[in-house]
Amino acid sequence: MIVFIGRLSVALGIIVSLVTVSTGLGSKKAIKNRMADFVGHISVKSTKSNSSYNSSVLHQEGLNVKGIKNLSDVSNTQSYATVSGILRTEENFAGVILKGVAKDFDAERFQSFMVAGEVPKFTEEGYNNQVILSDKIANDLHLKPKDSIVAIFSKEDQQPIYRKFEISGIYKTDIKMIDDLFIIGDINHVRKIQDMAKTDVGGIDIFLKDSDDMDAIYPKIEKLIGYKNYAEKATDKYPQIVDWINIFDTNIGLIITIMLIVVVINIIMVLLILIIERTNSIGMLKTLGATNGQIRAIFINYTLLIMIPGLIMGNVIGLGFLVLQKIFGFIKLNPENYYVSTVPVDLNPVYILGISVGILAISAFALILPSYLISKISPVKAIKYN
Template structure:
């Protein structure tokens, strides 16, 4: 057995404060990164579902041909390309009538999908029939049966109601041919839904297709700014928690070294070098740091799993864009943050470990044994 490993196994680290602070730091770090990742995941998903990351418009009212759409669909950066149609309308049930924006969808063959707020305002339930009035050169009236009621999109402007009807119905209302569209909604792959990727890809697609590109980052700049602020806050938490854990671990090991002065003196007398003794205490520090990180990780993961299944902690969607605290557990992020925290603590532990070199075996006449 390696001598440093053997001696480290015999030394006892009794600082519960150091171990506890490491566990708490790991708990806070993993919880913070999981919540931030959850916010990003949910908000990016909402933006993608409601309006897509990139919308391509034709400035001269011409429409993209099939080869252009085929090229876009073959782009690995793009998850989907939807030919979008939008039309304002008035929805009526009984004496109640409300203005809405109708968007095409290929998810249904007939009927209409409405948000919960519209359902409440019209006192309508799934299966009820609604009248839709399209006001253009000539008023057109259509009947639609409610086939689904969804949650209200949190990202839309106040008083904007978005409902969905089949693409073929909206084409007939607008007198569009099969391949005529108002714009192309480009939904990017999940890992490319951040501001930097969107702002880089949009001009490329606009140039290659000859269409005008409008991005979600220009439509919702405040949301992306808010997410960047959250990034900075989580980074600050990571730094502070690493410092707290390192400070407490350093304090604990200073006490351990002071308690083990005679042991260190005896080992030096027996021929152990300062480097071997430092390696022994560093091994003990690493073991206890990893133990604290593991305890904190397990507690944070359990809490995240409970929240992801039950949504027990609620939020106001008007302020946070989601109705609950979202969490997203990424094993890669957990491993990386643990590695950073461990490295930070080990660097700081070098400070008390260097004290070993100053211990004189001749003066270490009183102390404890292994």
């Protein structure tokens, strides 16, 4: 029974650790990727823009877009301009930010956000009146693809500007700060409203091949944008989200520590009970000339061998569960609280192997001290005890 309990504790420790690490790291990666796929891993803006929703014209002095694209870590770039406005129906209205995109818009990347309709083609020839609304805005205004919507944009000392758009599609990022505000449309509309020239842009979204390279590539990009522009990482744009997902690191560390303590305590109990049950055998081995170190090695190795079935069972169950979640996504989350609608899974082989090897190694180290109980056993008393 004690061997079964020991194996069960190891299996549970592996399962909980695998689920914690894979879902925790998966959530961090999924939220960062979704955020970056919408606003770019790094954005370049004019210093005049500050925190305004109405983007200022990006300065061309010192700006080397070609040099940015040629950086090995950069996947692609897209230009944009933004302006704030109001969408109005007969029953309701919503404050929005029109993000105007140009012909370099990465429609394939954006396709992962689409839940209805299609992504329009933006050619910068004339004015494309098709827009993409977020699922949140569409539901609030009771709109669907092919519907029309009136947008109102205000300018200082001028009459409001009205635009009628056709809804081409509906997107959903599950990130509240984005879904509550942004609609995607033609950059030429923003240029007209903002009195920009035909080639002016309000900013550049830079997409990287690997989001983990964001901090490393940032200084290189800063050198290529000119002193009148500034670069902003996606993680700096939404710091409240980053602060929230960083809590995962604390949770992961705490849960793994608790599981490790439980596993080690149970394995030490198994060792101690084995020593008590085999007191006579220890006495016989000592009588035959075995040293305390040799006997300790036998018991430690045997205890670790007892752990192996628990490690295998825990990995099979844990990885099986995670693979099913990754394929089918049957465990759902509230995106308003977690920024994702299903529990994401990151099956990183390094972490998966590290958990099993780490638990085995730490358990082996923890067994050294209690195994010294063997040295206290007298051969004469052990045989007499039998």
